[in-house]
Amino acid sequence: MNLKKASLLIISILLIDQISKIYVKTHFVLGEDYTVFNWFKIYFIENSGMAWGTKLSDILPFISDRTAKLCLTVFRVFAIVGIGYWLVNTIKKEQSKTLVLALVFIFSGALGNILDSIFYGVLFDDSLSQVASFLPPEGYDSLLHGKVVDMLYLPLWKGYLPEWIPVIGGDYFTFFEPVFNIADVAISIGFGILIFFNGKAFPKKEDA
Template sequence: MSLKKASIIIIIILLIDQISKIYIKTHFQLNEDVTIFSWFKIAFVENDGMAWGTKLSDVFTFISDKSAKLILTLFRIAAVTGIALWLVDVTKKQKSKTLIFAIAIIFAGALGNILDSVFYGILFNDSTFEVAQFLPKEGGYAGVFHGKVVDMLHFPIWNGILPEWMPIVGGKYFSFFDPIFNVADIAISTGIGILIVFNKRAFKDSPKTEASDMVSHNNLT
């Protein structure tokens, strides 16, 4: 797969991710939800931290929330830069399509969430008790690098009281699946899943690379 094709995949994912986030941000109040099916809801929440809403300041209590957010955003930028360089490298070396596709969608997802963290604070006002406006006259809800990631996809597939016969958790309320996420998160999770499940296929050299290596070896011998 060429870098051009990988770039098209990235652009498509970014467009879907950002359009869905901007729509939710400009049409929903914070914590508002709409039930589409019994097992699927559009639920608007904002994530100011890492996965599951965890903040660096929760782990390192000596760091303020504002500093923790800045550190996290800068770390994400550094990480996505590394992923971009990896993508360019594997396309130049004509590695497997599986590997290039996986890296491309991971990059697209990571970049999608970074756009929220870097720009959403200055592009929108607060969504608490009101629907946010794009480029409000009074300014955004936070400075650059301090935006919150917009999440909206919720799949409450099952909830209820677990049977008494189950050890430890029996008789307790249980809900599956609680996390609320976005298109970017799906892209990242899918890419990582591909690298884990199809590990051998992903890291196997393409036929072109193998042929090139064989020619180089024959020239040396």
């Protein structure tokens, strides 16, 4: 895959991700959901932290939520620069196409979520008890303090777990509980490629 094709795929993933987020943000109130199928819902939530809603301040309790959010966003910026450099370098050296494809998905997803973190605080007003407006006179927060929009919810199974299961037996359980977005899907696909096609992504050099 050359740089042009990689760029087109990145732009396509970003467009799908951002269009879906902007649509949900400007048509749903926070916490609102729409049932597509019994096992698939559009459920609008916002994530100000890391994966699964974990906050950096939960790990480092001595810093405030706002400072933790700023540090997380800055870290993500450096991470995306590093991934981008790795991707371009891999393409220029004509290394494994499998590795290039994985990096394209990871880069696209990471960039999609970081756009939310950097800009959404100033591009939208609050979604609490109202449908947000795009480009309002005043956003819901400052630059670098935006929240990531999540909306894909797949409650494939709900019910009480058998009593014989240790610790959680008898508890009410939902599979799959996390709410995510297109960018998260892209990142998961990228890491999935690296895990399941590791040999093709990182081929061993034959001995001379």
